[in-house]
Amino acid sequence: MKKEYKLLYAFAIIKFILPYLLQNSYYQPQRDEFLYLAEAHHLAWGYMEVPPLLSVFAWFTNLFGTSMFWLKFWPSLFGGLTYLIVGRIILSFGGKVFALFLGLLPFIFSAYLRVHFLFQPNFLEIFFWTMIAFTILRFIQTEKNIYLYLFGISAGLGMLSKYSVAFFIISILLALLITRNRKIFLNKHLYLASLIGFLIFLPNLLWQFRYHFPVIEHMRELHQFQLQYVSPVGFLIDQLLMNLPVVFIWIAGLYFVVFKEDGKYRVFGWAYLLVILILLYFQGKNYYSLGVYPVLFAFGAVQLERFAVKHSNVWKFVFIAIPFASGIPLIPLYLPVYKPEKLAAYYKAKHIEKTGFLKWEDLRNHPLPQDFGDMLGWKEMTEKTAKAYSSLSDEEKKNTFIFADNYGQAGAINYYGKKYNLPETYSDNASFLYWLPDSGHIDNVLLITDDKQEMQHDFLKDFSSSTLVDSVTNPFAREHGSLIIILKGANEKFNQMFKEKIAADKARFKR
Numbered sequence: 001m002k003k004e005y006k007l008l009y010a011f012a013i014i015k016f017i018l019p020y021l022l023q024n025s026y027y028q029p030q031r032d033e034f035l036y037l038a039e040a041h042h043l044a045w046g047y048m049e050v051p052p053l054l055s056v057f058a059w060f061t062n063l064f065g066t067s068m069f070w071l072k073f074w075p076s077l078f079g080g081l082t083y084l085i086v087g088r089i090i091l092s093f094g095g096k097v098f099a100l101f102l103g104l105l106p107f108i109f110s111a112y113l114r115v116h117f118l119f120q121p122n123f124l125e126i127f128f129w130t131m132i133a134f135t136i137l138r139f140i141q142t143e144k145n146i147y148l149y150l151f152g153i154s155a156g157l158g159m160l161s162k163y164s165v166a167f168f169i170i171s172i173l174l175a176l177l178i179t180r181n182r183k184i185f186l187n188k189h190l191y192l193a194s195l196i197g198f199l200i201f202l203p204n205l206l207w208q209f210r211y212h213f214p215v216i217e218h219m220r221e222l223h224q225f226q227l228q229y230v231s232p233v234g235f236l237i238d239q240l241l242m243n244l245p246v247v248f249i250w251i252a253g254l255y256f257v258v259f260k261e262d263g264k265y266r267v268f269g270w271a272y273l274l275v276i277l278i279l280l281y282f283q284g285k286n287y288y289s290l291g292v293y294p295v296l297f298a299f300g301a302v303q304l305e306r307f308a309v310k311h312s313n314v315w316k317f318v319f320i321a322i323p324f325a326s327g328i329p330l331i332p333l334y335l336p337v338y339k340p341e342k343l344a345a346y347y348k349a350k351h352i353e354k355t356g357f358l359k360w361e362d363l364r365n366h367p368l369p370q371d372f373g374d375m376l377g378w379k380e381m382t383e384k385t386a387k388a389y390s391s392l393s394d395e396e397k398k399n400t401f402i403f404a405d406n407y408g409q410a411g412a413i414n415y416y417g418k419k420y421n422l423p424e425t426y427s428d429n430a431s432f433l434y435w436l437p438d439s440g441h442i443d444n445v446l447l448i449t450d451d452k453q454e455m456q457h458d459f460l461k462d463f464s465s466s467t468l469v470d471s472v473t474n475p476f477a478r479e480h481g482s483l484i485i486i487l488k489g490a491n492e493k494f495n496q497m498f499k500e501k502i503a504a505d506k507a508r509f510k511r
Contacts, residue, residue, distance in 0.1 A: 034411025046207035079116030109327025128158030129291025152193030156200025175270035238286030245327035253300030377477025386420035464489025
């Protein structure tokens with residue numbers, strides 16, 4: 001095996017291991033991770049928020065014991081695999097050791113460090129975007145039809161991981177059409193490969209049809225509560241901030257595809273531009289574009305290595321020093337390497353609030369990034385819920401319905417609640433709506449809510465008693481202040497209202 005291939009695999013292993021070494025063990029699973037783990041208990045061809053592929057890996061995580069190691073295994077693994085593809089692109093252009101090392105740095109000193117340690121669809125999306133780019137590149141280089149079939153498979157599996165993969169599929173096809181590579185559309189194998197990709201995706205498409213295309217409703221709500229606040233200028237600035245220590249690498253990659261190799265690979269420059277324009281039009285979040293950069297990092301690593309060899313090896317030290325010098329201080333922004341108090345103090349000392357990294361969906365700055373706030377308070381919440389449940393008599397427990405306002409609360413209590421023998425916690429939020437029982441009389445409700453005014457609502461009159469038991473007190477948790485309430489003696493009015501509300505909500509999503 002050539003030295004370069006040995007180093008490629010060694011660097012991929014480093015990429016896999018590094019997040020485990022950096023994240024502080026104080027933190028718990030992130031809010032969304034609880035949802036995706038819950039989906040594995042209800043395997044289906046689709047869910048309200050995402051396609052089904054992630055739930056398969058969640059099923060394996062549950063099978064292996066749901067420890068933090070296995071929860072983080074899959075994003076870390078696919079991070080390493082994504083780097084392997086980048087490395088293969090580099091080697092296909094004759095890149096050497098320096099280029100391989102340069103191609104690794106963006107996975108350490110940019111937003112990919114966080115993406116590849118969160119069990120969310122993004123790590124699959126980035127992998128398949130990179131695979132799609134790799135297959136088109138290899139077809140251009142070799143004209144072997146096997147790469148078109150790999151393109152179709154990657155596109156199909158990508159669509160089963162996250163719907164935004166469609167943005168890159170559309171962009172790369174349009175880019176092929178407007179460049180010299182348009183002759184690919186005369187190849188019948190492209191259409192056969194596309195058919196294979198469509199058949200892979202078809203079960204989810206049929207599921208969407210059956211449930212009234214909940215992805216449209218999900219996107220509507222996403223736009224109403226989050227995307228409408230995304231500004232074009234902010235989105236473009238964030239493209240730089242997400243990759244700040246390694247910006248020069250992907251800019252070099254853009255230069256390579258536009259001006260080098262006689263423009264043979266200009267398709268990837270057009271694809272990048274089209275992705276950015278599409279996301280600007282739809283007001284996409286900044287990280288929606290992360291999948292388009294790995295291929296540019298590969299091209300950039302090749303270009304910078306050639307530049308250094310041609311001019312002076314001193315440039316190699318410069319190209320490595322920049323990411324290390326500017327990237328190491330930023331690592332605490334990508335992963336929670338310290339406990340909350342120390343991390344918050346670090347941000348304050350470095351004036352991180354000026355960068356936007358501490359801004360949550362409420363558009364306000366907080367002591368920690370939102371993702372980190374979503375990794376705290378869950379154990380406390382579950383312990384206090386279990387304590388409230390244990391205060392009930394055995395007879396009351398038999399008729400008590402544990403209900404949470406949001407999927408994070410419900411997922412976390414189900415995740416940690418096994419230790420306390422808690423019954424299943426339900427919610428009408430996100431895909432948890434599908435799993436609510438359709439019938440049954442409710443006598444008592446153990447309610448977990450993020451509504452601080454819950455005790456003032458009129459529906460409490462439909463219970464014989466309502467008691468505020470406790471709340472989440474961790475000041476750094478996004479769930480800080482969430483209430484735990486015991487409601488006893490529900491009357492028929494409440495039961496009828498609750499049954500009709502759930503039936504109406506479910507009816508919106510099922511034919």
